[in-house]
Amino acid sequence: MLETEQIEYEKCVLVGVTTRHQNEDKMNEYLNELEFLAYTAGGEVTKRFTQKLDMPNPKTFLGSGKMEDVKAYVDQHDIGTVIFDDELSPGQQRNIERLLECKIVDRTYLILDIFAQRAQTSYARTQVELAQYQYLLPRLTGLWTHLERQRGGIGMRGPGETEIETDRRIVRDRITLLKGKMKTIDKQMSVQRGNRGSLIRVALVGYTNVGKSTLMNALSKSEVFAENKLFATLDTTVRKVVIGNLPFLLSDTVGFIRKLPTQLVDSFKSTLDEVREADLLLHVVDIAHPQFEDHIASVNKILDEIKSADKPVLMVFNKIDVYVPETYDEDDLMIERKGVHYSIEEWKQTWMARTNGDSIFISALNKDNFETFRQKVYERVREIHITRFPYNNFLYPEYEEGF
């Protein structure tokens, strides 16, 4: 089990730039998330370096002066890994690595590394391995090769460790092989999904760490692994859930994140098919997270990419038990009252009012408002059910009549 595993945290630093498109507040939010990712991968962040640039330096990401600062810090504090918030080009990666003489990991590779660490089934491992090879292919030349003494740790799980020096042809062969394997798996999965008969399919979707697995457990009395780290879930779990007398299938799957690497979206096709083929999506949101609106936008963007944006959705605002609005001093003219100051009641009057009752506020952990939530899910599933099977609608009464 991951929880009992003794993790030795590896010291690392974060690097990000503020640009015209990305102000300082945004930068800090992104770096907070990057720090959480680093922590999930087994890293302890000891310092952040940021710089204001029109655009990242094409050769070294940061300017050369700033890079010297990073180098001095890395040498002085025995830092194992430097993590960049954006995807580095193969050239940038090489240059920086030569300069800093430690592991250089970008956001994409960090996410791939966490996926590799989390993958439990051979199916998930195949998907992650494929994504990692696709990421590595253009970056093969000399990456980290002189770092023999540093084995294991962040960025060293999966193909990065042993295959780094092998030539591109071998990697391409491996990609072809894995793609073949995925095709077989995809076929099996699709047959399995086809065998589930006529039950309505509901999929939990949402940003990572919002409480999807917790909600799954609460609804279905199953034991899906939930943890306060990112990407606790990689494999899809499907459970039959019965509310009242109405059975349906509920699936819990991988969480989304801002800038989810495209390699992962591609290779997790089969996992994401669960979402693609669902009749109803429960879009779970962590309303206690200060950036929850950005999270919703990221999730919607990915849903769009996997052609699932027009499905019926129930917005589930979770973690109301820990939602605390920031205090607002009306006398302070410098402070503008905005979302972070709203109470939940006020939030309901915002754009959320336009979801036409297709939203619900709950705590999956404490089961606050859970009965209303179950009722809402029942109604939505029933609606789909009687549209699809009009001849047996007498089986499923209105929620109140029935119970």
Ligand SMILES: Nc1nc2c(ncn2[C@@H]2O[C@H](COP(=O)(O)OP(=O)(O)OP(=O)(O)O)[C@@H](O)[C@H]2O)c(=O)[nH]1
């Ligand atoms: N306070 C509070 N915490 C919650 C609630 N729901 C879930 N959590 C916590 O949030 C963390 C993440 O929960 P998960 O259920 O693993 O979230 P997930 O969306 O499945 O995450 P990934 O699988 O990593 O994408 C855990 O520590 C949960 O205990 C809630 O309603 N209130």
Ligand SMILES: [Mg+2]
């Ligand atoms: Mg989960």
